Amino acid sequence: MPRYILKRLLMLVPVLLGVTFIVFSLLHITPGDPALIALGPNATPAAYEQMKKDMGLDAPFLVQYKRFLLGYKHEVFGYKGLLFGDLGRSYVTNRNVFEMIMGSFPNTLLLATGALLFAALLGVPVGILSAIRQYSVLDMVSTVMALAGVAMPVFWLAMVLIYVFAETLGFLPSLADPRNPVSMILPITTLGLYSTALILRMTRSAMLEIMRTDYVRTARAKGMDEHLVVRKHALRNAMIPIVTVIGLEFGALLGGAVLTEQIFAYPGIGTIMFKAIGEKDTPQILGSVCFVALVFTVVNLIVDILYGFIDPRVKASIQSSKSVNFKVVWNEFISRVRRK
Amino acid sequence: MKKTFLVIFLVILSLSLLWAGGAKEKGAAGAVKGPSIKDRDPDTLIFVLRAQPQPLDPNLFTTLYEAQIMREINETLIGIRPDGSFYPVLATEIPTKENGGFSADGATVTLKLRRNVSFHNGNPFTAEDVVFSFNRILHHPKSASKSMFAAIKKVEAVDPHTVKITTGYVDPKYGINQKMESWADREQYMVAAPYGPIINILAHYCSGIENKATVEKAGADYGTKVVVGTGPYKFVSWPNPQEVNITRNDSWWNGADKVAFKNIQYRAISENQQVANALRTGEIDVSHNISRLELDSLGKAGVSLARGQGAGRTMYYIGFSMYSPMVGQLKDGKPDKSGSYTPQDSTYLRSAIFYSIDPVPFTKQVDIFNGTAVPADQIMHPGLIGYVTDRPAGTTLGEWKKESSYFNAAKAKEFFNKLSPEFKAKLTPESLNFIVSNIPERVKMANIIKDQVKTTLGVDLLKVIPMVHAQLIGMGKTGEGYDISFFGWFTPTLDSDYTCIIYSSDSVGTGMNAAVYSNAKVQDNIVKARHSVDPAVRKAAYTAATVQLLEDKPYVPLVYQDVIIGYNPRVGALEENLFGTEIIDVHNLKKLQ
Numbered sequence: 001m002p003r004y005i006l007k008r009l010l011m012l013v014p015v016l017l018g019v020t021f022i023v024f025s026l027l028h029i030t031p032g033d034p035a036l037i038a039l040g041p042n043a044t045p046a047a048y049e050q051m052k053k054d055m056g057l058d059a060p061f062l063v064q065y066k067r068f069l070l071g072y073k074h075e076v077f078g079y080k081g082l083l084f085g086d087l088g089r090s091y092v093t094n095r096n097v098f099e100m101i102m103g104s105f106p107n108t109l110l111l112a113t114g115a116l117l118f119a120a121l122l123g124v125p126v127g128i129l130s131a132i133r134q135y136s137v138l139d140m141v142s143t144v145m146a147l148a149g150v151a152m153p154v155f156w157l158a159m160v161l162i163y164v165f166a167e168t169l170g171f172l173p174s175l176a177d178p179r180n181p182v183s184m185i186l187p188i189t190t191l192g193l194y195s196t197a198l199i200l201r202m203t204r205s206a207m208l209e210i211m212r213t214d215y216v217r218t219a220r221a222k223g224m225d226e227h228l229v230v231r232k233h234a235l236r237n238a239m240i241p242i243v244t245v246i247g248l249e250f251g252a253l254l255g256g257a258v259l260t261e262q263i264f265a266y267p268g269i270g271t272i273m274f275k276a277i278g279e280k281d282t283p284q285i286l287g288s289v290c291f292v293a294l295v296f297t298v299v300n301l302i303v304d305i306l307y308g309f310i311d312p313r314v315k316a317s318i319q320s321s322k323s324v325n326f327k328v329v330w331n332e333f334i335s336r337v338r339r340k
Numbered sequence: 341m342k343k344t345f346l347v348i349f350l351v352i353l354s355l356s357l358l359w360a361g362g363a364k365e366k367g368a369a370g371a372v373k374g375p376s377i378k379d380r381d382p383d384t385l386i387f388v389l390r391a392q393p394q395p396l397d398p399n400l401f402t403t404l405y406e407a408q409i410m411r412e413i414n415e416t417l418i419g420i421r422p423d424g425s426f427y428p429v430l431a432t433e434i435p436t437k438e439n440g441g442f443s444a445d446g447a448t449v450t451l452k453l454r455r456n457v458s459f460h461n462g463n464p465f466t467a468e469d470v471v472f473s474f475n476r477i478l479h480h481p482k483s484a485s486k487s488m489f490a491a492i493k494k495v496e497a498v499d500p501h502t503v504k505i506t507t508g509y510v511d512p513k514y515g516i517n518q519k520m521e522s523w524a525d526r527e528q529y530m531v532a533a534p535y536g537p538i539i540n541i542l543a544h545y546c547s548g549i550e551n552k553a554t555v556e557k558a559g560a561d562y563g564t565k566v567v568v569g570t571g572p573y574k575f576v577s578w579p580n581p582q583e584v585n586i587t588r589n590d591s592w593w594n595g596a597d598k599v600a601f602k603n604i605q606y607r608a609i610s611e612n613q614q615v616a617n618a619l620r621t622g623e624i625d626v627s628h629n630i631s632r633l634e635l636d637s638l639g640k641a642g643v644s645l646a647r648g649q650g651a652g653r654t655m656y657y658i659g660f661s662m663y664s665p666m667v668g669q670l671k672d673g674k675p676d677k678s679g680s681y682t683p684q685d686s687t688y689l690r691s692a693i694f695y696s697i698d699p700v701p702f703t704k705q706v707d708i709f710n711g712t713a714v715p716a717d718q719i720m721h722p723g724l725i726g727y728v729t730d731r732p733a734g735t736t737l738g739e740w741k742k743e744s745s746y747f748n749a750a751k752a753k754e755f756f757n758k759l760s761p762e763f764k765a766k767l768t769p770e771s772l773n774f775i776v777s778n779i780p781e782r783v784k785m786a787n788i789i790k791d792q793v794k795t796t797l798g799v800d801l802l803k804v805i806p807m808v809h810a811q812l813i814g815m816g817k818t819g820e821g822y823d824i825s826f827f828g829w830f831t832p833t834l835d836s837d838y839t840c841i842i843y844s845s846d847s848v849g850t851g852m853n854a855a856v857y858s859n860a861k862v863q864d865n866i867v868k869a870r871h872s873v874d875p876a877v878r879k880a881a882y883t884a885a886t887v888q889l890l891e892d893k894p895y896v897p898l899v900y901q902d903v904i905i906g907y908n909p910r911v912g913a914l915e916e917n918l919f920g921t922e923i924i925d926v927h928n929l930k931k932l933q
Contacts, residue, residue: 031811036851046519047486048850054481076481093581094395094482095564103580159613166621170376174617175609175624265609265618267580275392275610280810 008301012294019293020082023286024065032280034091068286087287092279097287100272105291107178108268111187111261112253118192119199120246127203127242131211132230142200149197158190158263176264187264191257195249202245206238213237239310247303251296375622375642375908382933383602385911387926388615388627392581392608395563398548399476402484402832404628404922407545409584409606412926413460414548414569417451417470417503418539422650422919424723424834426539430454430465430549430570434539437873446534446873447508449542453501457593459551460574467497472552474505479521485546486520488833491535491870493526505542507535509871534873537835544833545923572599572927582608600912600931619643619906626914628922630906632710638906647712648903650920651723652831655716656782656898657842658697658774658789659827659855660690663819666772667693669892675819677845679861681892685763690893692755693824696796697789698747699898705788708781712904715745716897718886719842723920725875726836726882736890746896752796770803775815776826778806785898786826817849819856827854828901832921836882840866843889855894862888909933 035051052058056072071081072088080086087097130139165186166174173183210216211234219229258270265271269288276284380386393406398414417431426434431451435441442449457465474495477483493508508530510518518529541547551568558566567575572592576585584606590596607624609615612631618624620641630638630645639645662668662675667690669676681687703713717740720727731737740746759767776786783806790802802824807815815821831838845863847853862885869881889895903922907914912930919925 031808031814033810033814036810036813050519051481092394093392094401095581096560099564100581107580162617167617170621173623174614174621175607262611263614265582265607265611265614267582272581280808 005301005305008304012297015297016290016293020068020286020290021065023289024068024282025061027280027282027285028061028064030280034280034282037091037279037281082286082290087290088283090276090281090284092276092281092284097283100284101269101287101291104267104269104272107266108254108257108261108270110178111176111184111191111257111266111268112250114184114188115191115195115253115257116246116250118188119195119249122192123196123199124203124242127200128207128230128235130200130204131207134208139204142204146197146200149193150201152193154190154194154257154259155263157193158186158260161186161190162263174264176261176266178267187257187260187266190264191253191260195253198245198249199242203238203242206241207234210234210238236310240307243303243306243310247299247306251299254292254295254299375620377622377625377908377910377933380623381603382910382931384605385601385603385626385926385929386605386607386624388618388624389606389608390610390615390627390629393584393606396567396575396578396584397550397563398546399473399550400480400482400484400563402488402546404832405608407832408628408923408926409586410548410569411545411571411923412573412586412604413567413571413575414545414550415571416543416545416547416549417453418543420540420543420834422648422917424651426543428454430457430470431542442534442873445532447506447532449505449507449538450498451503451505451542453503454593455501457570458591459554459568459570460589461551461554461568463551463553463568465549465551465570466500467503468500469549469552470503471495471497472555473547473549475523476550476555477546478526479523485544488544488546488838489541490520491538492541493530493532494523505538506532507538508532533871536870536872536878537833537837538873540833540835572596573604576603599927600929601926604926615906619908622908624908625911626905626907626924628903628905630904632712632904633707634906635710635712635904642909644907644909644911644914646903646905646907646915646918648905648915648918648920648922649714649722649900650903650918652721652834653903653920653922654828654830654901655719655721656699656785656826656828656901657716657719658896658898659825659857660693660894661819661823661825662855662857662894664823666766667823668819669894675856675858677858677860679859679888685759688755688758689763689767692752692759692797693793693801694893694896695746695748695752695755696793697745697896697898698792699745700743700747701788702785703899705784708784709899709901712902713899714902715742716900717745719889719895719897720836720839720882720886721831721920722900724831724834724836724839725878726839726869726886728883728886732887735887736893737887745898747792749796756797767799767801769800772801772803772823773805773821774802774824774826775805775807775812775822777809777812779809782826782828789826812854813851816851816854816856819848819854825854830921834920836878837866837870840869840882840885843885843894857892857894859888859892861885862892 035048035055035057054074055077056064056067056074069082071084072078079088085098089096090100126142130142133139162174165172172186175183176187177183216229216233219233258274261268261270262274272284273288276288389405389408391405393409394401394403396406396410396413398410415429417429418434419427419429421427428434430453432454433439435449435451453467459465474492477485477489478492491507491509492505494506496504498504510529511531514529520526520529548569554566554568555562564578572589573586574589576587578584585603587603588596588599612634615627616631616634616638619627619638620643635645660667665686667686669681669687699715703709703715704711717731718728718737728737731740774786774790776782786804790804793802794800812825816825829842841847841852843853843857843862844866845858848856848858865881865885869878872878903918903920905914905918910931910933912932913928914924917925917928
């Protein structure tokens, strides 16, 4: 297992290099002049040229990219480079990029964790109940709610919730603040509903698939208690797709729930990225994108490791260095679901 | 099954009744009290900024957002009120020739500094801090306000409580683009001369005085983790990029008891809808730049609205690229900078478009200004010394009318009919590129202008091209790739010299003079006004420049936009402390509830 984890961590290097190169190239070719942004509107040509030189923007593209990775020496504008964990300073806010990300990431983590807990605690039980009571009122209501949850745009849902609970009823604040738990209710609900719908649908499908297998039928035929059948035989086997969805959702949520954070004026990483893109703040965009890519990849790695604990077949294949076998299991499962 | 549906129906019915019963009464009757601030500290004023601030280092950073905070932390030598009048802050009096503050030639200002003033960390305020602050403004690589302060030649500490500031200009033999990286460079390349806007510059928030010892000790952390000034509020924390907290300086030299709110929390919120929601629910107290679409609903919800029409507020205009063969002013294929233009086809077309535009509809359109703007008559802000109040008859400026600005369909057609057939043949649909920032309101205005030109001249000449603002500035540097551009401008110094950047020859190539307009007559008047401290001389020079500018028509003035601030009625004295630049003197506000 440690070898497998190390291998996956090493794979992060080319992934991150690829991400940085693509984003750096895109930012380089899009219009906008960081020297002008830094100087403000009334810069003289001399001041502008000096600023360009000081910021290292007069160098060729590849030299600038190399500096981004390995550092740039300058008394005021210098930084150590991505490889040394120093991403420089934002062109717009002039604050240290890494500090900005680290200042906002705990807030995003809080929001994402809250939303995911909300989604998992609602989606998994309701999904199980829907599966074991297929075509009941509960199943139909949950199916409709899940469809609505996926179909409703986040910004619209957020506006409706704010209008009803903040403006009309006055129960909850419309601005989210990580220090005020009550103010987190609306953004967590907004963000969590979409994930709830996904998790609910996936749980229901997985459970339905498993409940129709021969070994579940056998367990029932042997007179096993229905609770045990569901919990030990069905749910455990249905967990792989559920954990996959939860993991992917968590990764995506940590990447910044841009719309939700914007609407609730929440100080998270999504807000930083949104502003940085609008202002063509190259160091901030690159820093944020690299960080999000890193987080997403690490979360995926954790999900893959979790497979091993859920499904012994996956663990065995990892331990025997056949690291891709869990994917075969997953693909087989998906193809079976699709056939249904 | 029937029972289940009945239960669901009853639940929905109950929720609907609860919602209806719980809804707040809205309307004029409840408008006086304003939104509740229950569940939050009444001593804390929550102030919304519409973008996140840069570091709180006034010598280096210049945007409105950090300026709003820095004004309360770092005091300037001279203060300025929204009406443009001055008052002494860290200096003991306003310098004049009569009190010996100005030298006989007007090039040197001597300021006596207030004694017994300390920075928030207890360090004493001295002349050395003043010299240090101006040195940073002028010579620090990150300073964004070098150009605004470029006329300062020397700042000297005469004694610990006296400073002497000498102004001037770069000797023409070295060229205007001469680099100035130290006091020694300034001494070598600059010639001493009076500088008209010097008091405004000393009152500008960028010249807030910083403590030398603290800044040097804090290094790169200054402005984000360490912030020190002498002002009525002191820095507390910056927990995330969207929030800054400051608290009252209880040992403020001017008396902390004059400051009503103990704490200020600044929050950066960019979404219009969210700002409006938070004002209605009472979660915030003050916000800049309220969406014009929300004005009615905010008023009905009891939110107060301040409408600022002070000097320096944003002005919108369009500029013709003078390098354009279609609407510019070329002579032998090169830009004509003589100041005496020979009329040609491009001159006629420029005039035809100039007279085709009527900005009055913008000012009324609900989704643009919704009645919060007035038509502009000149490229100069009302309230500034250079604004021409009596529009001389017989000039283009004299043709302006409040009801329709310069719009004159007959005159537009008259100029259009003067075009040669060969030139007219080039005027195919959308043959003129009209560039504009991709800000929805600006794009809407650009499209209205397009329609007005089409209606008046009978040809759909303009092709509206929205783009990011940085690209617009980039194109404005060269004057190429477009025929017409759309811009906005405000004057933070509250002095006309700053407004003149738009049409000064010195600004060609910076992107700010988007018309790449250069006229020797106009430039002479700008320079004359810049190097005089006599208000009468300055006014006459600016008047001459403005009149000439409108004869040449490189720009079409569109509108002056009002500043709209939304605030909780518990905040008093807001309107009298609101600047045209949207800045509010928070320490002068009153707490009414």
